Amino acid sequence: MVVLSQPAALDHCSLIKTCKPTSVFKEIPVIDLRDPEAKTLIVKACEEYGFFKLVNHGVPMEFMTRLEAEAFRFFNLPQSEKDKAGPPDPFGYGSKRIGSNGDVGWIEYILLNTNPQVTSLKTLTIFRQNPEIFRSAVNDYILAVKRMAFEVLELMADGLKIEPKNMLSRLLRDEKSDSCFRLNHYPPCPELPVLSGRNLIGFGEHTDPQIISVLRSNNTSGLQICLRDGTWVSVPPDQSSFFINVGDALQVMTNGRLRSVRHRVLADSLKSRVSMIYFGAPPLNERIVPLASLLAKGEENLYKEFTWSEYKTSAYKSRLADHRLGPFEKTETDGQ
Numbered sequence: 001m002v003v004l005s006q007p008a009a010l011d012h013c014s015l016i017k018t019c020k021p022t023s024v025f026k027e028i029p030v031i032d033l034r035d036p037e038a039k040t041l042i043v044k045a046c047e048e049y050g051f052f053k054l055v056n057h058g059v060p061m062e063f064m065t066r067l068e069a070e071a072f073r074f075f076n077l078p079q080s081e082k083d084k085a086g087p088p089d090p091f092g093y094g095s096k097r098i099g100s101n102g103d104v105g106w107i108e109y110i111l112l113n114t115n116p117q118v119t120s121l122k123t124l125t126i127f128r129q130n131p132e133i134f135r136s137a138v139n140d141y142i143l144a145v146k147r148m149a150f151e152v153l154e155l156m157a158d159g160l161k162i163e164p165k166n167m168l169s170r171l172l173r174d175e176k177s178d179s180c181f182r183l184n185h186y187p188p189c190p191e192l193p194v195l196s197g198r199n200l201i202g203f204g205e206h207t208d209p210q211i212i213s214v215l216r217s218n219n220t221s222g223l224q225i226c227l228r229d230g231t232w233v234s235v236p237p238d239q240s241s242f243f244i245n246v247g248d249a250l251q252v253m254t255n256g257r258l259r260s261v262r263h264r265v266l267a268d269s270l271k272s273r274v275s276m277i278y279f280g281a282p283p284l285n286e287r288i289v290p291l292a293s294l295l296a297k298g299e300e301n302l303y304k305e306f307t308w309s310e311y312k313t314s315a316y317k318s319r320l321a322d323h324r325l326g327p328f329e330k331t332e333t334d335g336q
């Protein structure tokens with residue numbers, strides 16, 4: 001990508017030129033968790049897009065707004081205070097750098113382990129300004145979102161005719177589940193209007209490595225997903241709903257039937273975006289293989305066998321936009 005000149009603050013960031021304005025995702029599948037047809041609609045949306053919006057989800061709005069307020073309170077602290085909780089390893093506070101392989105964005109974030117047994121010094125530092133209130137806002141939110149994610153995965157298993165119904169959700173329910181939680185803040189970027197016709201990348205394009213991701217944001221747009229034909233569409237924000245992404249591990253477990261969705265976030269010139277994402281992952285020692293009941297007679301397994309720990313190690317060596325499943329896909333010569 002060629003960038004002519006840009007303000008010093010954006011030096012490290014990527015700009016993309018959109019030839020035609022990205023269209024709004026009008027056909028976004030909206031699934032009502034209480035709809036008797038939900039299981040079928042979830043499978044359909046995950047096959048077609050790897051993505052859907054969830055309404056009537058049962059997570060109290062108060063949990064979302066309380067955590068959003070705490071997130072803003074933290075991100076509004078002086079930089080020197082926030083830096084005490086960084087750099088991320090991968091947990092902790094991070095700014096601009098995403099991961100450790102050179103990816104950058106117009107973003108600051110907090111990454112947390114959802115396992116309460118793993119409380120690092122960095123996590124304690126994040127909470128230290130407002131320990132009781134911040135911690136309980138995070139815990140209440142995660143607990144409610146986890147319950148809802150289990151329900152979604154149970155409906156999905158039902159829709160896919162997987163027995164038993166907890167085949168997928170048990171991985172997230174496991175006390176050794178390697179799930180994590182992220183609070184992202186995309187500050188407004190006042191320089192954007194002078195970068196005419198170009199967009200600033202807040203979070204570069206990628207797929208999420210885990211099983212599913214459950215995203216909630218405030219009312220600021222920015223999230224885009226990539227459709228099957230390669231076009232990018234903007235997802236209108238909806239602060240009272242959740243957006244569910246299929247991750248790489250679920251793509252493998254369904255032998256490619258459900259697809260992990262490529263997505264990215266663009267910065268806004270005027271409004272801050274805050275998002276909170278629960279990444280539901282299996283335990284580290286879990287073998288990630290296509291579920292036998294999903295393989296039709298004679299259907300080939302598309303992936304080599306690996307554990308979540310092996311996939312994670314490989315993913316964390318990759319760049320954000322890499323096709324992380326590539327090294328795990330079977331080739332013509334495999335198995336001969």
Ligand SMILES: C=C1C[C@]23C[C@@]1(O)CC[C@H]2[C@@]12CC[C@H](O)[C@@](C)(C(=O)O1)[C@H]2[C@@H]3C(=O)O
Pocket residue numbers: 090098099100101103111180182206207208209210279315316317318319320
């Ligand atoms: C560049 C990277 C950041 C990331 C680890 C990686 O090496 C590749 C995957 C990235 C990602 C995307 C989804 C989640 O936000 C995340 C926490 C994850 O599990 O994989 C991030 C990683 C990160 O920010 O550390």
Ligand SMILES: O=C(O)CCC(=O)C(=O)O
Pocket residue numbers: 182184203208215217223263264265275277
């Ligand atoms: O912040 C967002 O809206 C999405 C971020 C994201 O895709 C991620 O953290 O993996």
Ligand SMILES: [Fe+2]
Pocket residue numbers: 206207208213263
């Ligand atoms: Fe993501």
